[in-house]
Amino acid sequence: MTRTDEWGAEQVTRDLALVVNGQAVTLHVDPERTLLDLLRDELGLNGAKYGCGMAQCGACTVLVDDAPARACVLRAALAEGRSVTTLEGLAHPDTGALHPVQQGFLEAEGAQCGYCLNGMVMSALALLRHTPDPSEDEIRDALRHNLCRCGAQLEIIASVKRAAQLMQSAPQ
């Protein structure tokens, strides 16, 4: 079936291939849907959260080809053929051992309700890959577009610092 969206584009379902957390997947979907929608509703990956749908809060952050992306505004068509990493893909696939960034957030308790946690962890990962030993100001700056309503900012900053230590001491 087809329909026309607000842009005048015809919406049809078709095969769309992605790599998600290292696994190749092909979905038969409407490529106009957001990546967030596909991750949650088609693949059952609940780590990324719907918060605003307008790239304002960061709760939906994933990595696409290692670059951070706000999955709520990323049409699946634009992620086609790319490699997507979600919160579920961070722990060691065999042992289940937490990624150092997850471990840092666990140890420093970087969450209250935890709804924003996905965005904080994925953004911290994006930061630490470029800046392995960030200053507190660099952490605040990197997370400036990630909202937390519970007021866990100080614990999140501490979590990122702890994650930096763990990543530096982790075997590469």
Place this chain on the structure above:
Amino acid sequence: MTAALTIRRDGDTFLTLSAEGTATGYNGHVDLGTGLQTALAQIVAEELELPLTAVQIVLGDTARTPDQGPTIASESIQIAAIPLRAAAATARAWLLQAGALRLNAPLSEVRAEHGHILWQDQRLPYAALLTGAETLPLDDDAPLKDPASYSVVGHKAGRTDLPAKLTGTFDYIHDIRLPGMLHGHVIRPPYAGRDSGPFIGRSLIGYDEPAVAQMPGFVAVVQQGDFLAVVATKAHLAQAIAEALPVQWHQPPDLPDLSDPVAAIKDQPSSPRTLDTTGDIASGLGECTTRMDRRYVWPWHMHASIGPSCAVADWNAGAPLVWSGTQNPHMLRADLATLTGLAPEQIEVRRHQAAGCYGRNCADDVAGDALLLARALNRPVRVQLTRAQENLWEPKGAAQIMEVSGGLTATADFHAYAYDSWYPSNRGPNLALLLTGVITPEPRPSDMGDRTIIPPYRIPHKRITVHDMAPIVRAAWLRGVSALPNTFAHESFVDELAAEAQEDPVAFRLRHMDDPRQADLIARTAEAADWQPRTTPQLRREGRMAYGQGFAFATYVHGPFPGTAAASAAWVVDVAVDMTTGEVTLSRVFVGQDQGLVINPDHVRQQIHGNVLQTASRTLQESVSFDQITVTDQSWATYPLATFPQTPQIETLLIERPNDPPLGVGESAAVPAAAAIANAIFDATGVRMREAPFTPEKMRDALGIQPRTAAPLALPGRKKRKTLLATTLGLTAALGLGALSFPLARAIPKTPAPAAANFSTDTLSRGETLFALGNCASCHTAPDGTANTGGRAIQTPFGTVYSTNLTPDPDTGLGQWSFAAFARAMRAGISRDGHNLYPAFPYTSFAKMQEDDLFALYAYLQTLPAVAQTTPKAEMSVPRPALAVWNALFHRPQTLTADATQSADWNRGRILVESVGHCAECHTPRTALGAQAKTALTGAMVQDWFAPALAGPAAQLRSTDDIAAYLSTGVAPGRAAASGPMAEVIAGLATLPQGDITAMATYLASLPTEAPAPLPEQAATIPDRIDRIFTNACASCHEPAFPDMLTAAQIPLTRAPAVRAPSPAAAMTTIRDGLRAPTGTALRDMPGFAAELSEADIAALARYLRARYAPDLPAWD
């Protein structure tokens, strides 16, 4: 699974022990993200002498947990945990007895430790004793452990929920999916956030279900009163159908003007309730030698949960199951029973964690929505609210007005205090009940305005009155409830009195404080925080910054008056005020808190941090906006929350009182916030802020600061309009005089075009390329029309023309056009039948095409599928015959001749750019007569878009590589990204051979001969509403925190053509409609903001972008 030991009371289970010796505690409250689950597990583990890992807590499920009321007022630990602790003690006493019996030991000599009963050298695991199925009554008097021996309570214990939350496996309410589940999308009435008045539940006129019934995934439209929703097989389809469903509503009546909360609130009916009449207020006030009358104002706030509410319901043959993120499962169950006419016991509410709510948000409402749909469809239905629905409809934290008269005696004693508070709020009746009309929509006052309404100081004469009143817009409890605004008034007024008395504010408080425990907290906090005593404001200045320190104190009192005291908290806050912009920054917050016994010190500190940061955000920057009808803040764009860079350092002092009962800590540290900050601003600046939030605008007003604004610039737009008008008149006159003296063109007879098979594949392939390069399909396809059949409206300064049908349909298209007719149209702008084509059709460019290219294009057009489509009639102010005059004046039809001094690529590129590419049609400015100006390709407005300069100093793309990359993908990295119509052009170029791209790039790169004008640095901004919209709605993509953010803009705004355009039209179009990357380009999308921002905001945002990112260009008016 049958428990080996169950502790019950009145039919409710509070604790079970399994045969393996593990414990499960049951509590009717819920974890709002505060770590309650962990704290309750600690309490059970402590009393039961079990490792924390052997304890589970079940929270909130109505089928499994006792009804302990809503999770409000910070009372979970203080009140709701008490029976759980007694249940654990009951179980421990039984285990000790059973163990003593089994070990044949005296009861006084056995002890419990780490899941074992110990006697002498014998260790008996609990499991060995848990072999039956025993049930015991909960013994409220079971002996409790001595807090001095605690090893779990009061000690560090990691949050039990974090591992699952960190791996994406925690089941939030949003993550619940049932087999066969459908998805509902609600359509709310236009009276967003309103809850009383005869229009509630009675505003729906009608809707057109057949209009959407064929859409993919459609299942049903469900309606009852003003409750309206679409159900579909998938959530995104439900939303698409809901947005497409035509619905008519009655226009709601206006709201009072809520931008003036004092008038709006005091105009509403209210009933005074006087709560404290100590002394004689009239004579007391009369005796004051210093008398002050003050009014303090608190705004409406949002709970602003990061995740919009969600629920799932299954009708389950009349015994419904409802999965919900509610704060109050049992209260919700009662509401759902009213909604459905079932008995509460027939409904089971299963509580899952949601995003932190801090009060009554839409969690309960969406559960009502889901249940109505599940009943209608007899299938499980999930409803997820959108961000806008949550923001518009959540019961707000109420605005509050506090009026105070009070004063001092000659000896500076606090002598009299008359206090009146208006709090338009209630308990948020379930929206489904109101929309369906199951309950009547009369105003419903409540009694929650009296929290912490009695100031803690010794005052001989008092009259304390709360004016109970119904909400004006939906309002219910939000963290700190009325205690926060009440304390804003009390603690600001006390500070004002201390200043009048020229006494240190902390010393003044202590001198009037009788309660030793509260006095101890005040004194110890001040000392630990390094409080600087002062008798007048310190007014410390360094450069443009003023620094100050403020104090405030409160005991949070909740529950029906006189209420129960939770923890007490005192704030010392250091602020910096920017005396140029009015921005207030918190540099350090020190909180001392007395909460009796501490269950988990880390988690108490986390609650303090959360209270401080959330309430600082509310106090400094948050307030809900309204228009005449409704709430307007649909997203974080206009309701911004404080962010990481604004986070102050926070230090805490937890007073050690292990022998006092634990007190609630969920809200206490929030309560002194606003007064402490206001008092610190006074210390820094000498200005009293009595109306929250303390935004830069309000601070500038209070401080008498004029914001710096750019000097008004000449308005080129207006001038230009005049010129245009004058020459338009000239044109009409010229045409009117001359038109008839020009011969009109003859018709070329209809001739069937050759069949496609008559053309060579090379010719057709070349034609297809040229067709793409010319982007013919873009203009010749209507927005919802069939490809290439024309009918697209093209606005010109002289009216509207419509593009024609290019397909070979014999009657309406080109099927009867000979090549000669086609060539004439392309070169001379004359249609086959002899009438002049308007120059919106770029024949002035096409005239330069080589003959063989023109033929290839003609050939290709004859291969398109023929579709009959008549072209609408043009609506133009210039008659067609007059175009002949225009052509005589401006049209120079001749093919280009090669320039021997240039390369073959250059020459080829020139032909492509200037003829079929018709770049000049958009990129060359037009004269008032609509002809191309001599300043070829120097940039021009095209309808609501801007085609930037390709030549001249403003041209940004200058290298062949950059231009080739841009033409191939839409993006020259870091330099330019196509948008609007150009993005479609790029998509059309995808089939162009690389050689043609290189040729065009070679030619275009040769055009700019002048040195490039340097791009400006961005200009400083003034913090105001528009600056905040940019920061919260735009900056995540346009000033991204990560340079490689995949969803961010591809070029800085300093390079954006829309910002450097002569008029704001392109910028406004982009903000309003967003951008959509055409398939085949490397471009990205941008969401549109038409739904979130008013036209006035969009215009102001465009002006802001211009001033900030193009400060070298004239400001937009």
